Amino acid sequence: MKMFRSAEGLPEHNCGALGRVAHGALTAPLESPGEASTPRLFLGYNTLPDPPFPMTGLIEYEMAPGAADLDLPSVLRLLAQSLKSQPVPPVGTYDETHRRTAATMRADAMVIVFSGRAFSPEQSPPARALWENLVEGYYREGDAEACAGARQASVGLGVDREDGRVLLMAERSPSGEHARPARVGNDPEGTLFDLLAEVLDAQYRWTRAAFGL
Numbered sequence: 001m002k003m004f005r006s007a008e009g010l011p012e013h014n015c016g017a018l019g020r021v022a023h024g025a026l027t028a029p030l031e032s033p034g035e036a037s038t039p040r041l042f043l044g045y046n047t048l049p050d051p052p053f054p055m056t057g058l059i060e061y062e063m064a065p066g067a068a069d070l071d072l073p074s075v076l077r078l079l080a081q082s083l084k085s086q087p088v089p090p091v092g093t094y095d096e097t098h099r100r101t102a103a104t105m106r107a108d109a110m111v112i113v114f115s116g117r118a119f120s121p122e123q124s125p126p127a128r129a130l131w132e133n134l135v136e137g138y139y140r141e142g143d144a145e146a147c148a149g150a151r152q153a154s155v156g157l158g159v160d161r162e163d164g165r166v167l168l169m170a171e172r173s174p175s176g177e178h179a180r181p182a183r184v185g186n187d188p189e190g191t192l193f194d195l196l197a198e199v200l201d202a203q204y205r206w207t208r209a210a211f212g213l
Contacts (some may be wrong), residue, residue, distance in 0.1 A: 002060040006129040013183040015166045017047035017056045018109050021160035022166045023057050026181045030121040039072060043203065044109030047160055053104035072114060076195035083202035088209045111158040119134040154178060156165060159197045161204060
C-alpha cells in the first residue's frame, strides 16, 4: 500500500490545489529503479472547494503488471473499464471507522506521470506534431530524437472533477536529476486528459457507492 503524501505548501503553478497535487506527483520519490520507465498514477484528495478535511494530498496507485508494455490510452481505458465493472460491496462491509476515513478523503483529482521529451510546440512543424502526439497519448520513447533541442523530461498530466487541467514538465539531466517542474500551456487538452477524467469519475462513483457517502 502506497503512503499518503501531503501536498500542502507545494507550488501550485497557478492551478490551486490541483497544481500542488500534480507537482507532488511529478516529484514523488521513486521506490524502485523500474518505476523510472513505468507510468505512475496518483489520486488527489480534497482539491476542490469545501473539502471535508482541510488537507490536500495524494496517494500513488498500484499499477497493474505489464502497464509499461501498453500505450497510455490503453492503460487508462483498461483502468476505467475495471473500475466501472467492479462490484460494489454489500452494505456493512466497511465499519464506521473506515466510512469516516473515506468521508474525509474525497477523491477530487488524478495525475498520471510518465517519461517524455521536453520541447516547444512553436519550435517547428515536427515539434508541433510531436507535442500533439504526446497529449494524445501516442508518444513513444525515441520519437523525439530527430527534434532538434528536445530534452529528456518527466511529464505530469492532472485533472479534477470540475474539468480543471494542468500539464507540468520537469527536464531531466543525463545524470537523472530533475529540474523544477514548470507548467506548460494554460488550457491543455487531448485524449489523455479525457481518459484520465473518465478514470477519476469511475473511482469517485465507486468510492461513494461502496462507503455509502
